[in-house]
Amino acid sequence: MEPKVELSKKERGESILKMILSSDSKFTRESISCDLRMLFGKDYTPEVIADFAEQSKAEHMLALNKFKNDMTSKGLAPATVRRRLVTLKRIINIAYDFEYINHDSLRLVKLPAPVPKKKPEPLTFENVRDMMLSEKRNSISHNKSRAILRLLAENGLRRNEIATLRKIDFDPVNQTLNIMGKGSHGRRTLIHISRKAAEAILDYMKFAKYESDDEPLFHTSGRHIYDRIRTMGKKAGFFARPHLLRHAAITAVANEYNGDLLKILEFSRQKTVKTLYQYIDNKENHQVACVEILSNLF
Numbered sequence: 001m002e003p004k005v006e007l008s009k010k011e012r013g014e015s016i017l018k019m020i021l022s023s024d025s026k027f028t029r030e031s032i033s034c035d036l037r038m039l040f041g042k043d044y045t046p047e048v049i050a051d052f053a054e055q056s057k058a059e060h061m062l063a064l065n066k067f068k069n070d071m072t073s074k075g076l077a078p079a080t081v082r083r084r085l086v087t088l089k090r091i092i093n094i095a096y097d098f099e100y101i102n103h104d105s106l107r108l109v110k111l112p113a114p115v116p117k118k119k120p121e122p123l124t125f126e127n128v129r130d131m132m133l134s135e136k137r138n139s140i141s142h143n144k145s146r147a148i149l150r151l152l153a154e155n156g157l158r159r160n161e162i163a164t165l166r167k168i169d170f171d172p173v174n175q176t177l178n179i180m181g182k183g184s185h186g187r188r189t190l191i192h193i194s195r196k197a198a199e200a201i202l203d204y205m206k207f208a209k210y211e212s213d214d215e216p217l218f219h220t221s222g223r224h225i226y227d228r229i230r231t232m233g234k235k236a237g238f239f240a241r242p243h244l245l246r247h248a249a250i251t252a253v254a255n256e257y258n259g260d261l262l263k264i265l266e267f268s269r270q271k272t273v274k275t276l277y278q279y280i281d282n283k284e285n286h287q288v289a290c291v292e293i294l295s296n297l298f
Contacts, residue, residue: 009046009047009050009051010045010046010047010050011046012046012050012053012054012095012098012100013045013046013047013048013049013050013053014046015098016046016049016050016053016091016094016095016098016100017046017049019094020032020036020087020090020091020094021033024183024185024186025160025182025183026160026163026164026222027160027222030223031083032087035083035084035087036049036087038084039067039084039087039088040052049091050100052088052091053091053092053094053095053100053101054095054100054101055101057103057108060092060103060105060108061108061109063088064085064088064089064105064108064109065109067084067085067088068081068085068109068112071084072112077115078112078113078114078115079112079114079115081112082111082112082114085109085111085112086111088105089105089108089109090105092104092105092108093105120239120241120244121238121239122244122247122248122251123238123240123244123245123247123248124248125153125248125252125294125297125298126298127233127236127238127240127248128149128153128245128248128297128298129298130236130237130238131149131229131232131233131235131236131240132146132149132298133236134232134235134236135232135235140204140207140208143200143203143204143206143207144204144218144220145228145232146200146203146204147197147200147201147203147204147218148162148218148220148225148228148229149229149232149245150193150194150196150197150200150295151177151193151197152229152242152245152246152249153245153248153249153294153298154193154194154196154197154249154291154294154295155177155191155193155197155249155291155294156245156246156249156250156253156267156268156269157179157246158181158182158242158243158246159222159225159226159229159242159243160182160222161179161180161181161182162218162220162222162225163216163218163220163221163222163224163225164179164180164216165177165178165179165216165217165218166213166214166215166216166217167205167210167212167213167214167215167216167217168213168214169188169217170201170217172198172201172202175192175193175194175195175197175198176190176191176192176193177190177191177193178190178191179191181269189269191287191291192287192288192291193291194291194292194294194295195295196295197291197295201217204218205217225242226241226242229241229242229245249267249294250264250267250268252293252294252297253267253268253290253293253294256290256293257286257290262286263286263289263290266286266287266290267286267287267290267291
């Protein structure tokens with residue numbers, strides 16, 4: 001049996017960071033990275049992470065409760081405090097799994113209770129039309145917003161599914177996009193888009209600059225899409241965010257097809273019923289019809 005190699009503090013910190021940032025989701029990785037900067041400073045190093053991870057159980061209990069009290073006193077939302085404490089507990093658990101310490105994070109700190117979010121008012125396609133008119137016309141910003149808004153409202157896409165699109169993923173002739181869906185582990189799925197959406201993307205591409213086909217189609221991020229939709233909604237006089245547009249799209253399809261489960265499943269790409277759907281044969285391509293119906297609503 002080979003002797004166990006002793007890692008340096010930097011190497012131990014790097015191994016912890018590699019594990020905690022190993023999510024397939026770019027959005028999750030960015031969110032955890034942001035939390036780490038808020039907790040340990042923007043210039044934190046692997047050594048800083050190792051120093052925190054390798055404290056004693058008593059020191060961890062004091063440190064976690066201090067983090068909790070400091071965040072609460074700054075007025076951070078309970079959900080934010082909870083998420084950052086979970087990140088700290090994960091660091092401890094990873095260190096325990098790697099046998100850097102001999103205790104896990106169990107019972108070290110009491111997490112704030114989740115606060116039920118106030119359900120926002122649902123969006124309608126009248127709202128979508130108002131958002132479309134809120135942007136200054138014939139500008140690159142308007143063309144970009146119009147294309148993104150159509151993909152959110154017509155296809156029910158998630159914001160990160162739009163942010164991860166590449167120029168090569170768009171086929172204007174066949175009106176298709178090759179999207180990387182939630183939890184797809186890097187695999188892409190071909191979907192149909194409407195003629196109006198394809199034209200909106202082409203209008204944006206006239207002004208955009210690309211050096212290769214692998215470049216992002218919209219040169220944006222999930223966070224920027226969120227902020228853009230919030231701003232458009234505010235200009236139009238109501239609260240809006242990308243996921244509310246997905247809800248509006250799925251609701252409209254459900255109403256149009258009188259709750260036909262098969263058509264709604266295919267359009268929404270929801271994973272909770274994916275296994276059931278795999279057992280159904282002779283599936284028809286309802287997604288094309290769903291997109292065209294929504295395209296004509298505004």
